[in-house]
Amino acid sequence: HTLIDLYIAWFTLLIPLGQPLKAPPVPFYSNFEVCMSLQPLKMHCKSCALVTSSGHLLGSKQGDRIDETECVIRMNDAPTRGYGKDVGNKTSLRVIAHSSIQRILRNRNELLNMSRGAVFIFWGPSSYMRRDGKGLVYNNLQLMNQILPQLKAYMISRHKMLQFDDLFKRETGKDRKISNTWLSTGWFTMTIALELCDRINVYGMVPPDFCRDPNHLSVPYHYYEPLGPDECTMYISHERGRKGSHHRFITEKRVFENWARTFNIHFFQPDWKPEPLTVNHPEVKPVV
Template structure:
């Protein structure tokens, strides 16, 4: 009897132990299921932390992607292709802006000019026969409406498409109209059909107004009220500021050059040796009041001021503006 009681007691203890163990296991499982999502997320993050750190270290140690090729020249506002009406895209590090001045005769600056990345010329200034003094290359030619007929007469020399020269034409808005009534624009359209490879651009009416406004800002003079007709030199220098990082100007005299009674006499154009004297032309236009005139000397004062801040340098004759206590505002003219 005692033996049976001991066996029964042992069985009860065993069952009690098993039940207790099952309850503990169930409680642990139930508690894990009822754990808040935030605690589960924290636990997962703790478990993943070593792997994430390893991935980050691998990413930092891996070589970075090489930057892509530099973008091409940005489109320049206000210069539209005559044939396709697309904006001009052009940029140059170094530019040689070659004037038409007689100061370039016997200068032997041609080789130096031709070594420059971009060579800029004006109107119908030729290179054939003058290469030793003015160079032979042309990257950009800025042409006034009044010079187009001379350009056409010498088209075999001046409209040489083999060099990839860019041509920018400017003129009054009435001449550049695109509704069939613009005489200059119509001629340019025909020219583009005859020479389809010609890179011809025109300055838009809005851009022309901006050139006028820039003249007023720099001189305090309204172009129309003062009977001023901006010169091709004004357009060319301003365009060069948009295109070039550095500008070397050949043949431009300082603004007070012609006031010196001992100044040398040179022709207004190097290719017209028996033409008018340069200073005579400058002074007559500067002093003219009846009709419209170029203000060559006023424009050169502006260029002199720009050269105090911008990367502009003058050669043949060689000169540089004196420093002033108050410098020109930094930043190129904004159009």
């Protein structure tokens, strides 16, 4: 195994609703449904479609291709209704940030009730996940579990959140807290996908230098918000931001580009693949 294999095996630990915040001796996924015992999430896919929320998917007509994939992974509250021709209709796994949970609840008929058999993984800072009645996300997830008891809902433990931070630091050389960085849902989703999938086809993710091209295509940040902010404007403003916490979208994409040189990751809409490492790209280091 490479070092990154070990990272992935260690860093995707999830803990069940109602369990004490204590990491078990071995890494595994565990379920909200089983409150008194730790049981693993038995999910493995030979091929996965990781569908981003990018405006690059608009007009792509990739829906059928996406739905033909064994497992389809989506993020946050990105809808399929009305966009099926471009993003598909199938959902096997949805990774959801703490900041999206209210939108998930508001749209539960579409995003929860219609996603039969789908797995939902929630992540957030420990203050939102605390179990003493003050954890906003945790309380909402308890309510969600009561309303939809068959829902396959999971959350990432505080211990493993810290290890995701460590992975970011090891791959980028940047301390997340010192650099005022919030890891994106894309970061969690890609890492979890590497654990679950033999092959990952990513739809709608641009290469890290895409926005540096003055003639780059302008698309909305979210395909379902056509009048929302421009994608590259969002990426650049976050990457350059120093006051307050920001996502480092471009930095993360450089890591994903690097991982794709080692793992079975492929990018579509736009279609691209990492260039081979050469002396002209000293800033990019291979995964060890």
